[in-house]
Amino acid sequence: MTTNDVLSLLRDNIRNLKPYTSARDEFTGTAQIFIDANENPIGSVGGSNNNRYPDPYQRELKGRIAALKGVPAEHIFLGNGSDEAIDLLFKAFCRPGIDKAIATPPTYGMYQVSADVNEVEIEEVSLTEDFQLNVPALLNHGFDKVKMLFLCSPNNPTGNLLKRADIEQVLRNFNGIVIVDEAYIDFSPEKSWSLELAKYPNLVVLQTFSKAWGLAAVRLGIAYASTEIIAVLNKIKLPYNISGPAQEAAFNALSAPGEKDRMVAAVLEERARLEAELVKFDSVLHIYPSDANFLLVKTTAPNELYDFLVDNEIVVRNRSRLALCEGCLRITVGTAEENTALLKAFSQFA
Numbered sequence: 043m044t045t046n047d048v049l050s051l052l053r054d055n056i057r058n059l060k061p062y063t064s065a066r067d068e069f070t071g072t073a074q075i076f077i078d079a080n081e082n083p084i085g086s087v088g089g090s091n092n093n094r095y096p097d098p099y100q101r102e103l104k105g106r107i108a109a110l111k112g113v114p115a116e117h118i119f120l121g122n123g124s125d126e127a128i129d130l131l132f133k134a135f136c137r138p139g140i141d142k143a144i145a146t147p148p149t150y151g152m153y154q155v156s157a158d159v160n161e162v163e164i165e166e167v168s169l170t171e172d173f174q175l176n177v178p179a180l181l182n183h184g185f186d187k188v189k190m191l192f193l194c195s196p197n198n199p200t201g202n203l204l205k206r207a208d209i210e211q212v213l214r215n216f217n218g219i220v221i222v223d224e225a226y227i228d229f230s231p232e233k234s235w236s237l238e239l240a241k242y243p244n245l246v247v248l249q250t251f252s253k254a255w256g257l258a259a260v261r262l263g264i265a266y267a268s269t270e271i272i273a274v275l276n277k278i279k280l281p282y283n284i285s286g287p288a289q290e291a292a293f294n295a296l297s298a299p300g301e302k303d304r305m306v307a308a309v310l311e312e313r314a315r316l317e318a319e320l321v322k323f324d325s326v327l328h329i330y331p332s333d334a335n336f337l338l339v340k341t342t343a344p345n346e347l348y349d350f351l352v353d354n355e356i357v358v359r360n361r362s363r364l365a366l367c368e369g370c371l372r373i374t375v376g377t378a379e380e381n382t383a384l385l386k387a388f389s390q391f392a
């Protein structure tokens with residue numbers, strides 16, 4: 043697809059939209075006195091320093107992200123979690139009640155929820171038994187009115203990376219936006235698809251600060267895409283979608299990437315231990331290989347195990363009702379102490 047092909051997918055109302063311009067958009071020079079935005083000039087109640095509206099385009103923060111990730115800032119959009127980017131992509135490209143998107147279950151539930159909110163039908167092309175893309179089924183699928191395709195790699199809840207060659211084939215042959223959700227990329231050895239934007243004008247890559255960076259409460263997600271798609275997302279987002287404290291928290295985190303790497307290494311070490319210990323239990327039938335910070339564990343009695351763990355004050359995710367995940371619990375790698383408690387509970391499950 044060319045950039046023009048991609049832009050032709052936009053809804054007319056979005057293409058023609060005249061965006062809201064905030065006070066901070068209209069003035070970009072330097073000045074001493076800012077009495078343009080009806081803020082409280084004195085300060086913040088409670089003593090914090092939040093009386094001024096934040097940068098609507100998060101320029102400083104994007105500069106840091108660009109430097110760390112090796113992707114120019116004009117290819118970066120920041121959202122209130124990746125969930126905001128997902129919602130905005132539906133708004134930009136899918137006419138309610140008319141257009142459709144494809145998801146590849148078992149996968150992240152937000153694609154369906156966001157589609158439902160936007161009145162967009164999701165067509166499902168299931169992953170194969172080994173949780174890889176069914177490329178022929180995806181590419182033989184009718185594309186009429188299908189504007190977007192969601193891929194998740196490493197996939198949630200299965201934990202595995204999708205094969206690069208498969209994603210590449212889909213990117214080359216699907217006539218719509220291909221969204222590659224990399225929420226768990228930091229736990230995997232794979233390099234990000236965000237480095238391939240120049241090759242694929244229809245590619246959108248999602249990452250998040252919620253997992254490896256340990257900033258789930260901050261609510262910050264990244265979308266990488268062509269400058270044209272980024273411009274559209276900027277045009278339709280709420281003016282100040284990333285709060286000042288959120289921008290600050292992420293900015294500070296980005297000055298300590300080594301700390302993130304140490305945490306990831308600790309999680310991976312614990313993941314290996316959990317895997318090695320869990321397989322020993324009779325109640326565990328299989329542990330799927332994971333490139334993420336969780337394990338998908340096939341068990342003999344998922345509902346009973348789930349309840350038993352809850353009785354032991356341990357909450358895991360019961361995914362046993364999803365097709366291809368029958369019997370499965372999804373277990374996030376905890377701290378060493380938490381994992382030891384989990385293993386103890388498993389050992390007591392009769």
Ligand SMILES: *Cc1c(COP(=O)(O)O)cnc(C)c1O
Nearest residue numbers: 123124125150198225250252263
């Ligand atoms: C956790 C997760 C996200 C992150 O969502 P945020 O809104 O950024 O917290 C995105 N995609 C997948 C597949 C996830 O599991």
